[in-house]
Amino acid sequence: MNNFTKSEPNASAPPSHDVSATGSRCWFALVAFVGLPSAGAWCAFLLLSEVLIPTVGLGELDRIRLLGDHLRSDLPAPPLAMCWGNSIVREGIDAAIVENQAPGWRAENYGLSAADLTELQIALPAMLARKPSAVVIGLTPWGTRLKEPDIGKMHAYGLARFPRDWPANWEKEQFPGLDSESWAALRADTNEHLIFFRRAPLDGLDYAARVLIRGDRGKNSGREWSAPYEMQRSIGGERLARHVEVIQEEVQAFLNSEDRRGEVVPRFLADEIRSAGSEPVFLLLPVHPLLQDFTEDLGTRLHQHVEEVASHGGVVADARHLLEAEAFADAVHPNAEGRATLSRFLGTVLNGRTR
């Protein structure tokens, strides 16, 4: 160890320029060191905001951005039913079948992967601004569970300008599912959202590649508002059993947490929808027979709760026991058969409620 040397190669010493630089050369150098990389960063920002995000998108979160754009474009003529929910709604409702079952109605499916009621709170004013006749809220028996806020999603909602449609008096306290960080992300300005998504084009490319490679991704359905389903195959056997297990664990964790923050949200949503002259439709989504016993109490409690909320105006459509096991692609999502059945069920609910 006493052989240690400092190994300082001569090459790493500063160049020994004997010409003392003038002040202006130093200032010029400093300006170049700061200015040129800053200019590069600024161009990278412009490239991101003007080219990459509009063309490549945000990957999995791009549907949120596209929904914002869609709600500002020409929508079908009323009466329009806007269907909101998580991936079960996305996979389980085909608007064309709904319209077929409820003549005169137009329907759109705004289902988003892993969406919870907080996200509906965020998006609702933009939806109500387009004067829908009905807002269908798809709920699982554990639908009042508020997830840990996803900062990426909050930035996506912010980038899609959803908060701009909020009434002036909306504060963080009205969102039991948001913490300070997610609130700040939601309320950040557009440049901050864009900077947050500076690596999103990579996600976009990854998403497109997976759509191309994996067989169970039917189509790139980010812009699809009628039948945005993606799943093409059903699972069974051990994989299905494992999926059921995972869902049970999730629900059990929710029950154990005794988190009741989400229970106030349906009333809040219903009040907002009614005050905008629209009708709330609480659609209790189908439950796989393997999960029905486990979720029965939870579902019944939710049914009673939304019944009470809808008693001031609104509809409760309970589809929890609507589908057989064969109508599911996995433990929660309907397959083509289930989609057709659920869509017809919703159409039947809407039929005759034309405004």
Add this chain to the structure above:
Amino acid sequence: MLFQSFEFLLLLLVVLGLLHVLRRRASQHSMLLAASYVFYGWWDVRFLFLLLLSTVVDYTAALGINGVRLNWRQRWRMSVILLAAGFLCLGVNWSSVFEAWHTSSLTAFEWRPTWNGWREVLGMVMLFTCAGPFLYEVYQHLAPSARRTAFLVTSLATNLGILGAFKYGNFFLDNLQGFGGWLGHSWHLPAWHVILPVGISFYTFQTMSYTIDVYRGQLEAERSLLRVALYVAYFPQLVAGPILRPQQFLPALRVPWTLEAANLQSGFHLALVGLCKKVLIADSVSGMVDAILGNPQGQPSLLVIFATLLFAVQIYCDFSGYTDIARGISRMFGVEIPLNFNYPYFSTSIIEFWRRWHISLSTWLRDYLYIPLGGNRLGSSRTYTNLLITMILGGLWHGASWNFVLWGAYQGVLLCLNRILRAFVERVPGLQRFLESRFGTLLRWCVTTYLVMLGWLIFRVTSWPDLVAALRAFVVFDGRLQATALGLGNTAPVLALLALLVFAMLHTFGHFVRRWPELLDATPKPILAILYFLIGMVLFYGWPGANEPFIYFQF
């Protein structure tokens, strides 16, 4: 304050501007010292008391060792500084002090002891302002040799005391409690919830080398308090090294610093390379490393090996990136800081690895620990014992945790084995020729790299069950190819792999062809302008979501 933050860029520009404008040496030093205190205080202003305390004690001790007596004016100045240190140490809630002058709301502490009244405040102030001058007077009445020793011991005790209290206090108490439990006693020891001050291990070692060198007669004690204070707190290398020796820095303070365009450019290139290492490589792989090595149980071998490789790259790019930035900034000021990393992953033996990795620490340990213990002068068994002690303490320097002790012991054993093997090979000419051939060199590199990687696992994984699982997965390949879900999204592994490949290519080029900062220095200006622009673009896309602190800040 982090190097990769906007506020640091502002600070640096202000310092460079002022350095250019201020021509007097003392003004430059005062400004640099103020900037250094702003830099450190940005993290937590209260911990400046450690820097102040260390400065005053080492300045006084070094002069005392040299037999220089402080005059009353100097003593008065010391007391004022110690008083300031005392107040900072109290963690005073300044608004309450200014508004009501009552101390019941002195709750700005993040460590547990609470100060309940003015008596404690007064006691702390008295301790800081009176104990030092009292001891100083006592030492003046000792015989010269005893006085020299007393000053040295005071300096070492202060610095090691600071390190012991803030870094090893919890470790000691926890282990004492555990030991008591093992003996069947339930000891209720006081909790010591103290924050680990950033960079404490670096600046305490640096200041100790100053008084030790003065004591050894290798250095004259510095008469200027300002210069000693700047040596202790020089901000480019304050919180993560390299550990500067007084001989490397103090001479540079005897002449005014002037900005030169060539130094500015060369320093900027070095700092830019360091920034890219940190932001584009180290931070890109940190998520994967945390996800896998944070929970290695049940992970397939392939993933553990991949994560270990990533961690090796991460810790190198993080630490050497910091050093490059520190050296680059100092070079911009016109002062050269010595090299701290010299391509350690191209080492072909463990001895060589330690000559190339964290050079300032390994040379510090050699000069102030290994050689005073006897080095290799007292026979083989003492040499190996000294090596082991040095490396175990070197491991403990990294953190108050048993895995660092184990890592140090592991490195110590490897160094001993390396010496034994080297002695054996020297006696077998055929084997020596083979090991010096191309294939032999490649073989030595493979073995060294494997052993270094194994060491990084011990370094990174802190819990024993996790470490056992990780080591097993690393050493015994299980053949599993299916990775478990890490919850990092799809692009994180691809980005990590990309960072690994880019690092391997650039690092190999830098080692075998030309160092990147030098290549940039020699690049024509128009091409440099385009490169700066492109690097700005790359940094925009590659910048991590949050500015991650440098790993070595925690040491």
